[in-house]
Amino acid sequence: MTASPLPLVEQFQRGLAAPICLTWELTYACNLSCVHCLSSSGRRDPAELSTADCEALIDEFARMQVFYVNIGGGEPTVRPDFWELVDYAVAHRVGVKFSTNGIKITPEVARRLADGDYVDAQISLDGATEQVNDAVRGPGSYRTALRAMSNLAAAGFRDFKLSVVVTRQNAGQLDEFAALAEEHGAQLRLTRLRPAGRGATVWHDLRPTAAQQRAVYDWLVAHGENVLTGDSFFHLAGYGQALPGLNLCGAGRVVCLIDPVGDVYACPFAIHPSFLAGNVRGDGGFTRVWRDSDLFADLRRPQSGGACTSCSAFDACRGGCMAAKFFTGLPLDGPDPECVFGHGEAALAVLAGAGGAGGAALPAPSPDHSRQVRPAAPARLPRPSGPVPVTIGRRRPPGRACDEDPLAGFSPGPPE
Amino acid sequence: MSTEAGRPAEPFDLDRPWCLDQRVAVRPEPFGALLYHFGNRRLSFLKDPTVLTVVRGLAEHPSARSACESAGVTAQALPAFERALATLASSEMIHRRDGR
Numbered sequence: 001m002t003a004s005p006l007p008l009v010e011q012f013q014r015g016l017a018a019p020i021c022l023t024w025e026l027t028y029a030c031n032l033s034c035v036h037c038l039s040s041s042g043r044r045d046p047a048e049l050s051t052a053d054c055e056a057l058i059d060e061f062a063r064m065q066v067f068y069v070n071i072g073g074g075e076p077t078v079r080p081d082f083w084e085l086v087d088y089a090v091a092h093r094v095g096v097k098f099s100t101n102g103i104k105i106t107p108e109v110a111r112r113l114a115d116g117d118y119v120d121a122q123i124s125l126d127g128a129t130e131q132v133n134d135a136v137r138g139p140g141s142y143r144t145a146l147r148a149m150s151n152l153a154a155a156g157f158r159d160f161k162l163s164v165v166v167t168r169q170n171a172g173q174l175d176e177f178a179a180l181a182e183e184h185g186a187q188l189r190l191t192r193l194r195p196a197g198r199g200a201t202v203w204h205d206l207r208p209t210a211a212q213q214r215a216v217y218d219w220l221v222a223h224g225e226n227v228l229t230g231d232s233f234f235h236l237a238g239y240g241q242a243l244p245g246l247n248l249c250g251a252g253r254v255v256c257l258i259d260p261v262g263d264v265y266a267c268p269f270a271i272h273p274s275f276l277a278g279n280v281r282g283d284g285g286f287t288r289v290w291r292d293s294d295l296f297a298d299l300r301r302p303q304s305g306g307a308c309t310s311c312s313a314f315d316a317c318r319g320g321c322m323a324a325k326f327f328t329g330l331p332l333d334g335p336d337p338e339c340v341f342g343h344g345e346a347a348l349a350v351l352a353g354a355g356g357a358g359g360a361a362l363p364a365p366s367p368d369h370s371r372q373v374r375p376a377a378p379a380r381l382p383r384p385s386g387p388v389p390v391t392i393g394r395r396r397p398p399g400r401a402c403d404e405d406p407l408a409g410f411s412p413g414p415p416e
Numbered sequence: 417m418s419t420e421a422g423r424p425a426e427p428f429d430l431d432r433p434w435c436l437d438q439r440v441a442v443r444p445e446p447f448g449a450l451l452y453h454f455g456n457r458r459l460s461f462l463k464d465p466t467v468l469t470v471v472r473g474l475a476e477h478p479s480a481r482s483a484c485e486s487a488g489v490t491a492q493a494l495p496a497f498e499r500a501l502a503t504l505a506s507s508e509m510i511h512r513r514d515g516r
Binding site: 008011014016017018020065067068093095117118120 | 439441443444445446447450452454455457459461463
């Protein structure tokens with residue numbers, strides 16, 4: 001043994017030569033308009049990276065030995081050069097996992113995907129029933145996702161991902177999601193609803209209750225390594241046992257986001273000028289942003305736990321998610337808004353008392369590519385017999401979910 | 417010095433020839449290295465530069481033991497390296513060159 005090296009998690013907090021988990025959103029364009037879209041997607045940005053820009057970036061990933069990228073959007077598959085870029089990445093030994101609502105996953109595409117090792121697909125679905133899903137993701141989105149899953153299953157694509165953002169409306173459907181995944185030979189992935197992008201607007205209506213949060217944690221503990229979480233529930237570690245994964249905020253340390261115009265953000269949930277580290281088109285490219293940007297250097301310094309330092313659970317949850325705090329108006333060195341001990345709720349109540357509920361003082365999603373024209377009202381559901389599960393006060397037209405998240409599919413086992 | 421790729425499924429045979437799987441990429445890091453297997457999409461960590469030297473040398477040595485010795489691993493330290501290699505074998509990062 002060498003002389004007591006730092007624990008791995010501490011090594012990671014100091015940053016790595018290249019990200020482990022890099023999310024790359026290829027376009028802000030999307031055929032859907034999900035109410036909780038992290039990137040406020042809808043319309044393509046005219047300044048999006050060209051095919052040549054994207055290929056140059058993939059060359060850079062290859063040089064840095066970024067093992068794989070999580071491609072999202074928007075809906076990445078609506079880019080006309082999407083498959084070309086996937087092929088380019090694979091040819092340069094950069095693996096791809098792409099997140100999609102399933103719109104382009106035809107039987108032919110599914111067969112092609114099933115043939116290769118280097119490409120993984122992740123289908124987003126936010127309700128185990130059409131009613132629950134479509135209220136959030138829009139009319140027809142359930143059927144689109146299920147058709148894509150059936151096509152992948154029929155093509156023999158094993159272990160693609162079924163990715164679910166846990167909400168108040170679907171938190172009671174976890175067993176149904178697991179059954180859906182199993183039926184299609186897929187692996188279930190559950191992630192946390194973040195109050196980022198348009199998700200900030202609907203967060204209070206969609207987020208699980210405290211009791212549901214506990215039930216989700218217990219369910220995850222019971223299902224262990226079989227369910228992926230992208231490390232997104234580390235704020236629940238205060239309940240006791242840590243969930244599988246690194247259980248740390250990887251922002252700027254092991255994780256980052258490149259958006260469609262080449263801006264590099266600390267994490268996929270922090271698309272806001274406050275977390276913008278640079279642009280891949282700048283001098284030195286992405287490599288320089290990752291290795292030398294002031295913001296990432298800051299994030300890699302030991303962080304102050306602030307009000308949380310004296311808490312018995314601080315070593316477990318590390319104060320939770322930076323982006324969740326930021327977009328709910330809480331201080332970054334205080335508790336997560338969904339702190340298991342209720343410290344976040346208390347802080348939110350103080351904020352609400354001071355500035356009005358979910359008030360205008362909160363950071364706005366920025367940039368915002370939501371469509372200007374409101375799409376068909378998602379409240380018109382195919383089966384009006386049951387109660388409409390969500391009533392969401394939209395401030396702007398909805399967009400699409402890009403539920404990418406740090407350390408997606410990453411389960412290294414418990415750090416020593 | 418260890419890896420975190422899972423539990424060894426069977427004892428590791430130090431006296432056999434081993435090599436890194438062709439589908440594994442190795443990225444040096446300040447603490448050692450990260451390994452990624454493109455086939456099973458698993459990530460492993462080498463928490464020590466010496467184990468990185470051992471892993472990289474496997475293919476050129478008649479046995480894992482000889483790769484360890486060549487990297488300067490002492491007899492005392494050998495059991496720890498054996499455990500690390502067993503973990504890497506169980507996650508298919510390395511495999512035997514002589515079939516079995």
